[in-house]
Amino acid sequence: MKNLVFAMAIALLALGACTTQGTDENKEAATVDNGQAAIENIMTRTSIRQYKDQPVEQEKIDIMLKAAMAAPTAVNLQPWHFIVITDKQTIGLLAGKQPTNAPLLIAVCGDTDKTSMPDGKMKLPDFWVEDVSAATENLLLAAHALGLGAVWTGVYPAMERVAEVANVLNCPNNIVPVAVVRVGYPDETPEPKNKFKEENISYNKFGGKKE
Numbered sequence: 572m573k574n575l576v577f578a579m580a581i582a583l584l585a586l587g588a589c590t591t592q593g594t595d596e597n598k599e600a601a602t603v604d605n606g607q608a609a610i611e612n613i614m615t616r617t618s619i620r621q622y623k624d625q626p627v628e629q630e631k632i633d634i635m636l637k638a639a640m641a642a643p644t645a646v647n648l649q650p651w652h653f654i655v656i657t658d659k660q661t662i663g664l665l666a667g668k669q670p671t672n673a674p675l676l677i678a679v680c681g682d683t684d685k686t687s688m689p690d691g692k693m694k695l696p697d698f699w700v701e702d703v704s705a706a707t708e709n710l711l712l713a714a715h716a717l718g719l720g721a722v723w724t725g726v727y728p729a730m731e732r733v734a735e736v737a738n739v740l741n742c743p744n745n746i747v748p749v750a751v752v753r754v755g756y757p758d759e760t761p762e763p764k765n766k767f768k769e770e771n772i773s774y775n776k777f778g779g780k781k782e
């Protein structure tokens with residue numbers, strides 16, 4: 572029995588060491604520059620709508636998808652699905668009223684079959700829309716960090732557009748397109764917009780001022 576307790580203690584310590592090591596590495600990455608690189612990436616992202624005639628490498632697509640799926644998600648349900656589109660004809664069909672020369676589209680969809688609590692007893696309110704939106708923003712930020720340009724084009728909740736996109740992409744009923752992100756190497760250099768406005772902030776209560 573003593574041996575078993577000892578073995579368990581060693582195993583827990585080893586696990587703790589691994590976890591601590593991982594955490595320390597993450598902390599190190601974040602503190603090397605006081606988070607400046609990450610903040611800079613957020614502040615310099617801007618929508619890009621003109622692209623070079625150059626395909627996006629699969630490695631970069633994989634990184635964007637990993638970043639998207641690292642987004643926060645209610646009850647960790649991960650109610651999303653990503654459709655990667657490089658086929659020119661499909662890109663043309665999806666562009667609708669906004670033609671594009673993007674070499675890559677990523678349709679970020681909700682999966683409404685994944686919106687119930689894990690025990691299946693309770694369906695969550697429509698948090699899946701927030702989850703998918705958070706994933707979309709992560710995808711845009713990853714694209715920018717990788718030297719790519721991207722723009723979010725809205726789909727959900729414009730139900731006509733949802734039907735249009737779902738039809739082109741052959742989506743089953745549970746797969747709801749929320750956004751179609753256009754991606755490519757930028758062929759324009761618009762200035763990021765400064766959207767910081769004090770008037771959009773309150774402290775403690777609505778309308779409260781900063782002390």
Ligand SMILES: Cc1cc2nc3c(=O)[nH]c(=O)nc-3n(C[C@H](O)[C@H](O)[C@H](O)COP(=O)(O)O)c2cc1C
Nearest residue numbers: 616617618619620669722723724725726750763764
């Ligand atoms: C929900 C949503 C829908 C959008 N739809 C479109 C769109 O259909 N076409 C487009 O060119 N840009 C679209 N955008 C991009 C916005 O126009 C853009 O984010 C906004 O003008 C701010 O500019 P910035 O992204 O450069 O900061 C959309 C953005 C969001 C969040």
